[in-house]
Amino acid sequence: MLCEECKVNEASYTLSVMVGEEVKTRHLCGDCMAKMNMNIASGNIKSLLSSILSAITGNDTPAEKAPEVVCPRCRTTLSQFTKTGHLGCPACYEAFHEQLQPMLLQIHGRVQHAGRKPLATEDAQRSRYRQEDLTRQMEQAIAVEDFETAAKIRDQLKALAEKEAEQ
Amino acid sequence: MSNPIVLSSRVRLARNYQDLPFDVANKSDAASMCVARTANALRLSGQDAGFQLLRLRDMEDVQRKALAEVHLISKDLLRNPYTAAVLLNEAAGVSIMMNEEDHLRIQAIARGMELQKAADECFRMDDALSRQVSFAYDEQLGYLTACPTNTGTGMRASLLLHLPMLTILKQMGSVGQIVAKVGLTIRGVYGEGSEALGNLYLVSNQVTLGRTEQELISAVTAVGHQLTDMEMALREKSLQNGRNALEDTIYRSWGIMQYARIMSQNEFFKHWSGVRLGAAMGMLPVKLATLDALLEQAQDANLQALTESAVTGRELDEKRAACIRAMLKE
Ligand SMILES: [Zn+2]
Ligand SMILES: [Zn+2]
Numbered sequence: 001m002l003c004e005e006c007k008v009n010e011a012s013y014t015l016s017v018m019v020g021e022e023v024k025t026r027h028l029c030g031d032c033m034a035k036m037n038m039n040i041a042s043g044n045i046k047s048l049l050s051s052i053l054s055a056i057t058g059n060d061t062p063a064e065k066a067p068e069v070v071c072p073r074c075r076t077t078l079s080q081f082t083k084t085g086h087l088g089c090p091a092c093y094e095a096f097h098e099q100l101q102p103m104l105l106q107i108h109g110r111v112q113h114a115g116r117k118p119l120a121t122e123d124a125q126r127s128r129y130r131q132e133d134l135t136r137q138m139e140q141a142i143a144v145e146d147f148e149t150a151a152k153i154r155d156q157l158k159a160l161a162e163k164e165a166e167q
Numbered sequence: 168m169s170n171p172i173v174l175s176s177r178v179r180l181a182r183n184y185q186d187l188p189f190d191v192a193n194k195s196d197a198a199s200m201c202v203a204r205t206a207n208a209l210r211l212s213g214q215d216a217g218f219q220l221l222r223l224r225d226m227e228d229v230q231r232k233a234l235a236e237v238h239l240i241s242k243d244l245l246r247n248p249y250t251a252a253v254l255l256n257e258a259a260g261v262s263i264m265m266n267e268e269d270h271l272r273i274q275a276i277a278r279g280m281e282l283q284k285a286a287d288e289c290f291r292m293d294d295a296l297s298r299q300v301s302f303a304y305d306e307q308l309g310y311l312t313a314c315p316t317n318t319g320t321g322m323r324a325s326l327l328l329h330l331p332m333l334t335i336l337k338q339m340g341s342v343g344q345i346v347a348k349v350g351l352t353i354r355g356v357y358g359e360g361s362e363a364l365g366n367l368y369l370v371s372n373q374v375t376l377g378r379t380e381q382e383l384i385s386a387v388t389a390v391g392h393q394l395t396d397m398e399m400a401l402r403e404k405s406l407q408n409g410r411n412a413l414e415d416t417i418y419r420s421w422g423i424m425q426y427a428r429i430m431s432q433n434e435f436f437k438h439w440s441g442v443r444l445g446a447a448m449g450m451l452p453v454k455l456a457t458l459d460a461l462l463e464q465a466q467d468a469n470l471q472a473l474t475e476s477a478v479t480g481r482e483l484d485e486k487r488a489a490c491i492r493a494m495l496k497e
Contacts, residue, residue, distance in 0.1 A: 074188050086268075089188040090303035090311045093318075104308070104315055109350075110377025113309030115320035116290070118297040 003029035071095040131160055169455035170279040171447035172395040174327040174367070174462075177238065178285040178384075179274040180293055181312045181321035183303045189313035191250065191266050198250035198266045205265055208299035209254055214292065217256040218263075223248045229477065232468030238276060243267050261288055263296075268313050269321070271296075278459070280391060282324050282384050289322075290380075309376060319376030324384050326391045327356060331366040331444045332401035333394070339363075342394065350374050351390055357436060364436035365462070370394065402448060417445035425495055429481065430488040435465055453495060461494050 003011040009029030069078040076088025078096055087093065093100060104111050120128075134157050141150040183189060184201065191197040202222070209215045223231055223244070231248070234240045239260070244251045244267045254263040260276040273296075275288035296302075303311040309319040317323075333339055339353075346353045353370045355363025370390055372383045405413045420441025423430075430438075443458045445451040463469060465487050471477060478486055 086313045087189055087315070090183060090185055093305060093308060093311050100315060104318060104376060107316055108319065108374040108376035112307060112377055113305070113319050114377055115309055115322070115379045116293070118302050118304050119294055120298075
């Protein structure tokens with residue numbers, strides 16, 4: 001079997017990547033496998049990403065054949081991402097989830113974070129205290145059958161929750 | 168504090184704001200929001216003592232390059248001279264770079280083999296900031312970064328190593344294999360392509376996702392110890408077989424460094440390496456700390472930053488030779 005990258009040498013390595021549920025494989029010669037490893041080692045993510053992506057989609061220009069995926073927030077397209085190796089915004093991770101999973105697995109060998117987490121921001125804490133406070137007031141209002149006040153507080157709580165969801 | 172092999176330890180964390188696009192370097196509104204928000208968050212956190220805000224566009228070119236030479240800012244930061252900025256605590260070796268590849272690069276440097284110390288300093292700043300602002304974070308993928316090679320911890324832990332004997336005896340190829348086997352990389356620090364001026368190398372973690380920060384620090388530290396042992400064994404061995412050749416190299420470099428009147432940067436790197444090797448082996452009467460300081464001060468931009476007018480070429484090489492002589496006399 002010929003190497004699927006250079007189509008010159010005999011393929012002697014198999015590169016496997018996860019695409020959703022299934023494993024896709026590419027057959028490469030020693031030189032091209034080494035190049036792939038060099039790209040990982042030198043952080044040359046651009047050519048690494050495009051070779052992985054073309055392995056996954058089975059052609060060299062995925063954007064032209066497959067329908068374009070666009071990040072709804074920053075409008076970065078999947079083909080822009082594969083060209084530059086850089087995502088447009090945090091929401092791109094969600095938009096390109098399907099393509100990113102195998103890529104992250106290829107780069108890191110794992111796809112579940114195991115490290116530190118951000119601490120709750122003071123704003124988030126304040127908002128939580130405020131919600132707890134309002135909830136208590138609403139319960140008290142209901143207890144004394146002041147449903148008008150309870151409804152007002154419920155609206156305030158709803159607005160707070162919506163604001164939090166936006167962030 | 169001074170280590171015969173490990174000059175310094177460096178840790179950096181990549182962080183991004185949830186609501187800003189990644190490539191703010193080309194979007195001046197978002198870029199200035201990033202700077203203002205970060206500076207404000209640092210102030211509110213009460214951890215801002217010793218920090219000064221430097222905008223690259225307000226600095227002289229040599230000042231910016233001088234900071235990059237001593238790794239207080241990255242070379243990549245210099246690529247965004249109009250939007251990039253840094254909150255710098257020079258004495259503590261801590262910098263918070265803004266508008267590089269990611270919104271924030273929190274970095275700490277410590278002398279010698281002190282990765283944990285550098286990491287703790289970064290974590291302290293990270294925690295302080297994260298109480299004030301929201302970083303892009305996902306339960307599955309961890310910290311979200313502009314490039315998927317940094318996703319997860321966003322952490323790069325690196326050691327700056329002086330490996331002259333491994334280089335001279337052409338062992339760096341097998342060193343590369345050892346390092347790659349455990350998911351790390353090694354590369355020359357100064358110079359273009361594959362050359363490693365001064366026989367100085369940076370070893371660092373390659374993967375960032377799926378391991379804890381502690382696991383990554385342990386892996387880099389373990390390889391640091393392993394390379395130290397290999398280099399030390401070769402130094403021992405060459406004292407036994409071929410002492411004359413080794414001493415000749417070291418004393419030639421020592422002579423040139425003490426007496427030369429004109430020295431190019433490349434020649435400086437070469438002889439600095441010989442002298443540091445000699446000093447680490449107890450052959451030369453000069454402190455390692457002096458040589459490590461010299462490595463920073465005798466490079467082009469740091470020399471230029473010291474002089475009033477912009478000296479270049481031959482004149483700069485004369486200044487370098489004078490700086491080296493003065494520092495070695497101390
Ligand atoms: Zn091939
Ligand atoms: Zn996006």
